Amino acid sequence: xxxxxxxxxxxxxxxxxxxxxxxxxxxxxxxxxxxxxxxxxxxxxxxxxxxxxxxxxxxxxxxxxxxxxxxxxxxxxxxxxxxxxxxxxxxxxxxxxxxxxxxxxxxxxxxxxxxxxxxxxxxxxxxxxxxxxxxxxxxxxxxxxxxxxxxxxxxxxxxxxxxxxxxxxxxxxxxxxxxxxxxxxxxxxxxxxxxxxxxxxxxxxxxxxxxxxxxxxxxxxxxxxxxxxxxxxxxxxxxxxxxxxxxxxxxxxxxxxxxxxxxxxxxxxxxxxxxxxxxxxxxxxxxxx
Numbered sequence: 098x099x100x101x102x103x104x105x106x107x108x109x110x111x112x113x114x115x116x117x118x119x120x121x122x123x124x125x126x127x128x129x130x131x132x133x134x135x136x137x138x139x140x141x142x143x144x145x146x147x148x149x150x151x152x153x154x155x156x157x158x159x160x161x162x163x164x165x166x167x168x169x170x171x172x173x174x175x176x177x178x179x180x181x182x183x184x185x186x187x188x189x190x191x192x193x194x195x196x197x198x199x200x201x202x203x204x205x206x207x208x209x210x211x212x213x214x215x216x217x218x219x220x221x222x223x224x225x226x227x228x229x230x231x232x233x234x235x236x237x238x239x240x241x242x243x244x245x246x247x248x249x250x251x252x253x254x255x256x257x258x259x260x261x262x263x264x265x266x267x268x269x270x271x272x273x274x275x276x277x278x279x280x281x282x283x284x285x286x287x288x289x290x291x292x293x294x295x296x297x298x299x300x301x302x303x304x305x306x307x308x309x310x311x312x313x314x315x316x317x318x319x320x321x322x323x324x325x326x327x328x329x330x331x332x333x334x335x336x337x338x339x340x341x342x343x344x345x346x347x348x349x350x351x352x353x354x355x356x357x358x359x360x361x362x363x364x365x366x367x368x369x370x371x372x373x374x375x376x377x378x379x380x381x382x383x384x385x386x
Contacts, residue, residue, distance in 0.1 A: 105297035116151035120175035142179035167348040185213035186339040188331040193262040193285035197221030205266035206232040282325035291330025
């Protein structure tokens with residue numbers, strides 16, 4: 098977003114506030130709010146297209162974008178969870194409708210991948226994931242039965258069997274090809290790298306969105322015909338049911354995304370620079386004093 102991704106949506110609205118995840122205390126509520134009260138500790142995430150983000154002392158969210166924070170979890174820990182977990186929830190629960198005993202392949206062991214592993218394990222699924230060498234221990238600790246280091250191993254030779262669902266957090270042509278070929282007939286391939294925003298940026302909103310829709314439809318028809326599988330682009334959305342289930346898993350200690358470093362919010366530039374330079378591989382949290 099800093100470099101211009103999503104400019105077809107956001108450019109007319111500049112300046113905007115970055116940030117989606119949040120954990121904090123309710124300072125005020127609207128007249129229609131029923132499930133939350135002032136002073137309550139909550140966590141949640143804004144929709145991807147929100148203009149007023151969470152890099153701020155105060156943020157405005159709708160009631161269905163928040164849930165109560167478990168007392169056993171700190172604000173720092175809670176703030177790493179919702180956006181990634183809701184993205185994974187949308188793919189696994191709303192789209193693929195994973196069920197106990199099924200096999201899931203997660204391509205990429207980042208925050209969404211980690212959340213997907215834990216959500217799937219909690220649902221009784223068997224999970225295999227690909228990741229870099231520095232993330233192998235982390236994804237195994239999250240519950241993956243097999244972690245394949247794509248930098249040192251041939252994924253297609255090491256992974257055995259077929260899967261009911263594939264979540265591709267990388268979204269490259271090669272990972273799409275691999276993911277599709279690992280699916281059983283009737284399975285679901287889901288990628289985080291849908292092309293709606295990038296095509297809208299390239300061709301303008303009113304031309305790019307219909308072009309992206311046509312591309313998605315073409316791929317859905319193609320893969321349904323050639324492989325007998327369902328193909329979809331997946332993205333985060335506010336889901337009160339999903340957030341409630343995520344809170345229960347967090348409370349039970351079954352969902353965690355490790356924090357690699359915290360910065361005071363006054364050092365947001367340094368935090369972004371550290372991520373840009375890959376000095377920090379995992380989650381970074383900004384803390385408000």
